[in-house]
Amino acid sequence: MATSEHVTPVLGMFPWASIKEQVEADTSRAFVVDIGGGRGQFLKAIQKEAPNGFGAKMILQDRPDVLASLTAEDIPGIEKMSYDFFTPQPVKNAHLYVMRRILHDFYIPVCKEMVKNIASAMGPTSRFIIADMIMPDKVEIGTEVTPYWMDFNLMMLNGTEKSKKQFEEILDAAGLEIVKIYPFAFGCHANIECRLKTGGASS
Numbered sequence: 001m002a003t004s005e006h007v008t009p010v011l012g013m014f015p016w017a018s019i020k021e022q023v024e025a026d027t028s029r030a031f032v033v034d035i036g037g038g039r040g041q042f043l044k045a046i047q048k049e050a051p052n053g054f055g056a057k058m059i060l061q062d063r064p065d066v067l068a069s070l071t072a073e074d075i076p077g078i079e080k081m082s083y084d085f086f087t088p089q090p091v092k093n094a095h096l097y098v099m100r101r102i103l104h105d106f107y108i109p110v111c112k113e114m115v116k117n118i119a120s121a122m123g124p125t126s127r128f129i130i131a132d133m134i135m136p137d138k139v140e141i142g143t144e145v146t147p148y149w150m151d152f153n154l155m156m157l158n159g160t161e162k163s164k165k166q167f168e169e170i171l172d173a174a175g176l177e178i179v180k181i182y183p184f185a186f187g188c189h190a191n192i193e194c195r196l197k198t199g200g201a202s203s
């Protein structure tokens, strides 16, 4: 995981500072909840664009054994919370929920249940950011091979890289919709911004 971390982009997709005003207007809501966030690497990167979490909580959720290995000095400004992502999300109405490199570890029916757990906690202005690769619809000779070999690796774990259409299927089952996709400058990595379905047009 540590090697993979070095070659996987973290920032340069969703503009974390764009939500500053919304967070500062209501710091009683958590700024961001990182679900299955490991050692806090994503949250620590986000802090570079969102110093002090804009005054609201930054919460790292993972298994208790993973969190127990982290001291307060390892993750300054970040609160640890033991949580099993197969259960309903306990932090309600956060500004942002993020999941990085988690959904690709599971097949679609399992992802639907996990995302339903997040949707159950979201309010009208909450956003769910998926940080994963988006599998191209069609194989183009000469383009990046990473999603394909990663897909084979994930098959060993009962996981799979997903296309935009597959993400839409998962989100739809959970009552969510895509607001915008923020692709990395090259390759297939992206941040997918999602919200509760509004029934209206995407902005």
Ligand SMILES: C[S@@+](CC[C@H](N)C(=O)[O-])C[C@H]1O[C@@H](n2cnc3c(N)ncnc32)[C@H](O)[C@@H]1O
Pocket: 001, 005, 035, 036, 037, 038, 039, 041, 042, 061, 062, 063, 066, 083, 084, 085, 086, 099, 100, 101, 102, 105
């Ligand atoms: C592939 S790592 C991704 C870590 C981090 N999101 C990142 O991008 O670096 C998967 C993480 O999910 C956590 N995890 C596995 N099963 C979990 C569960 N049932 N509930 C919460 N976290 C879990 C693991 O402990 C691990 O930290």
